[in-house]
Each structure stands twice: as C-alpha cells, then as structure tokens.
Amino acid sequence: MKRKKVIAIIPARIKSRRFKGKVLTEIFSMPMIGHVYKRTALCKDIDKIIIVTPDKEIQEYAHNLLGATVIMEKHKYQNVFDSCADALKKYQEQTNTIYDIALVISGDEPMITNDMLAMAISPFYLEDDVKISTLMCPIPTEDEFRNPNTIKVVVDVNNNAMYFSREPIPSPAKGVVGIPPLKVVSVSSFDVQFLLEFREMPPSTLELIEDIPVLRALENGFKVKMIMNEKYTMSVDTPEDLEKVKKLMEEDPLLQRYLTSLN
Numbered sequence: 001m002k003r004k005k006v007i008a009i010i011p012a013r014i015k016s017r018r019f020k021g022k023v024l025t026e027i028f029s030m031p032m033i034g035h036v037y038k039r040t041a042l043c044k045d046i047d048k049i050i051i052v053t054p055d056k057e058i059q060e061y062a063h064n065l066l067g068a069t070v071i072m073e074k075h076k077y078q079n080v081f082d083s084c085a086d087a088l089k090k091y092q093e094q095t096n097t098i099y100d101i102a103l104v105i106s107g108d109e110p111m112i113t114n115d116m117l118a119m120a121i122s123p124f125y126l127e128d129d130v131k132i133s134t135l136m137c138p139i140p141t142e143d144e145f146r147n148p149n150t151i152k153v154v155v156d157v158n159n160n161a162m163y164f165s166r167e168p169i170p171s172p173a174k175g176v177v178g179i180p181p182l183k184v185v186s187v188s189s190f191d192v193q194f195l196l197e198f199r200e201m202p203p204s205t206l207e208l209i210e211d212i213p214v215l216r217a218l219e220n221g222f223k224v225k226m227i228m229n230e231k232y233t234m235s236v237d238t239p240e241d242l243e244k245v246k247k248l249m250e251e252d253p254l255l256q257r258y259l260t261s262l263n
Contacts, residue, residue, distance in 0.1 A: 001125060004100035007091075007192075008040050008049045008117070009084045012058050012107030018149065018237050023107040024057060025236075027246055028259060032236060033058065035110040037066050038258040043114040045121060046103065052087040078203065079213040080104075081190075085199035088192065100124070102195050106186030110245060111233040113254060120189045123225045131194040132217055133225040134161070135185035137232060144183070145172070149237040151184040151212055153226060161224040164212045182226075186235055188214065194222075 012023040012033050019025075023033040030038075033051070040049055050069045051062045062068040071087040084104050092098060101121050105112060116135060123130045136153055139145045145152070148166040156162055163169065170179055190198070204219035206212075217224055236242050249255065 004121070004124060005098070006046050006048075006101045006103055006121060007088065007099040008043075008046045008103045008105055009052055009088060010036055010040065010049065010105050010107050011052045011080050011084055012036075012055075013053055014055045014057060016108075019239060019242070022236055022242070024061065025242060027110055027242070027249065028255065030259060031061060032110050032242075033062065033107045034066060036105060036107055036112065037062070037068055039110070039112050039114065039254060040105055040117065042254065042257060043117040045118050047099070048097075050087065050091055051107075052084055078211075079207065079216065080106075081188075081195065081213050081216075082199050085195045089196060089199075099192050102190045102192050104188045104190065106235060108236045109186050109233070110236065111249060111252070112185075112187060113231070116185070116187060116229055116231070116233070119227050119229060120187045123227065124189065124191070127225070129223070130225050131191045131222055132188060132198075132214070133227055134188040134214060135229045136182045136226045137185055137229045139181040139183045140232060145181045149241075153182050153184050154179075155182070155226050159226045159228070161214075161218060161226050163218070164215055165210055166212070184214075185229055185233055 014021050016022050024031045050071050052071050052073050053059055054074045059070045062070045071091055073083050073087045088102055101124055120135050123133045144150050145168050151164055152169045153164050154162045154169050201220055204216040206219050207215040214224055234245055236245055
C-alpha cells in the first residue's frame with residue numbers, strides 16, 4: 001500500500017480559559033509545548049510538523065529553541081480545527097506541497113507517544129471511507145468521569161463515535177456495568193481535503209452547546225472513527241492537572257530520548 005504523506009499540526013495559544021500560559025509552563029525543565037513537539041518528532045510516520053499559534057511568545061520559543069516551523073494564525077474561531085485548516089492551507093500554498101493526512105495534536109497533551117500517533121493515522125490505511133479519527137482511552141476514576149474538562153465519548157460496535165459530551169456519558173444513574181467510560185485524547189487525524197471542507201461548514205449547534213469541536217462532523221453526518229489507546233494519558237487543563245502529569249511522567253522512558261537532563 002502506498003505510504004501517505006502526513007503533516008502534524010500542533011495548535012497552541014497563551015490565552016487558555018482554564019490555565020493561562022499553560023503550554024509554556026515547564027515540565028522537567030522544558031515548556032509543555034516542547035514536550036509535545038519533541039515527542040511528535042519521534043513518530044516516523046510523520047513527514048512534517050508545524051506549530052500554529054497567534055502568540056509571539058510561543059512563536060519565539062518554538063522557532064528559536066525548538067527549530068520548529070511556526071505558522072502565525074490569529075485565533076479567530078471557537079473551533080481549533082478551523083485555525084488548523086487555515087494554517088494548513090497557508091503552509092501547503094507556501095511550500096507547494098500537498099499532504100494526505102493532517103494529524104492535529106493539542107499543545108496540552110505532553111504524554112503522547114509515537115505509538116499513539118501511529119495508531120491515530122492507522123484507520124486511513126485500513127478503511128477507504130475514513131475522514132476523521134480520534135484517540136480515546138478508559139476513564140479510571142469517578143472524579144475524572146464527572147469532570148467537565150474531560151471530554152467523554154460513547155461509541156458503537158464498530159468504534160464509531162455516537163456522541164461526545166463534557167457531561168458523564170453514558171448516564172451513571174443506573175451504573176455503567178459492561179460499558180466502561182471513555183474519554184477523548186486530543187489527537188485527531190483528518191483526511192486533508194476533508195479538513196479544508198470542514199472549515200467551510202458553519203459552526204454546528206451541538207458543537208457550540210458542548211464546546212467540543214469534533215461534534216461539527218457528527219452533526220453534519222460524518223463518521224468519527226475512535227481508536228482505543230489502552231495506555232492512560234492525561235491532558236493539562238488546570239494547574240492541578242499539571243502536577244498530576246508531572247508525577248505520571250517521572251518514569252516515562254521517552255523523556256530520555258529527547259531530554260539531556262532532568263531536574
């Protein structure tokens with residue numbers, strides 16, 4: 001099978017609603033966005049990485065200290081995928097390069113692994129009609145299940161998403177025996193042409209109500225293929241999350257592949 005050309009897009013901004021400046025907050029002597037970039041670079045399936053940001057501070061760090069390609073893009077949209085689509089269109093035109101898959105990795109996912117990224121793009125080699133895929137993993141605690149910062153998902157028998165919500169789903173009223181709660185990992189793969197078309201769709205009602213970008217695809221009738229990641233991972237939404245992630249990453253073997261020393 002012909003290898004597909006993959007571009008990884010890492011959106012990041014200073015003005016996070018719940019934790020301002022989090023992507024530049026240090027984890028083991030490196031800003032969070034640095035971990036995301038370095039770990040993304042470990043995936044051999046990726047041909048190019050770009051960081052998309054509206055902020056000069058992130059641009060300067062990423063360009064000067066990471067050597068990353070940075071696309072400055074104003075945060076004009078509520079849906080982060082729209083900003084990524086604009087940046088991708090701009091970069092493809094600048095470089096006269098066309099990609100097959102756009103892998104969107106949130107700048108607050110410092111625990112990603114190269115294996116996770118490879119899994120995220122795997123459906124595009126296995127099924128002909130995949131337009132978008134997203135990683136998911138089990139939710140291990142009641143607190144996380146009820147946390148509105150955690151985006152939950154329920155899937156059908158083929159692991160296609162049925163719905164996403166910040167509320168606990170499925171309803172815990174009668175218990176969830178036999179249906180373990182699942183959460184979204186902010187790693188999504190798009191067919192590049194579909195991402196550009198997605199940008200042209202108006203914001204959907206459920207997308208705005210739930211504040212979950214991928215609901216636009218479901219509401220417009222497109223399947224979202226969910227990929228199970230059995231390894232627990234955690235994004236950083238609050239300062240409390242940051243401390244938990246630092247603890248979880250203490251024994252992470254990937255750190256030694258890109259950090260020369262640990263504090």
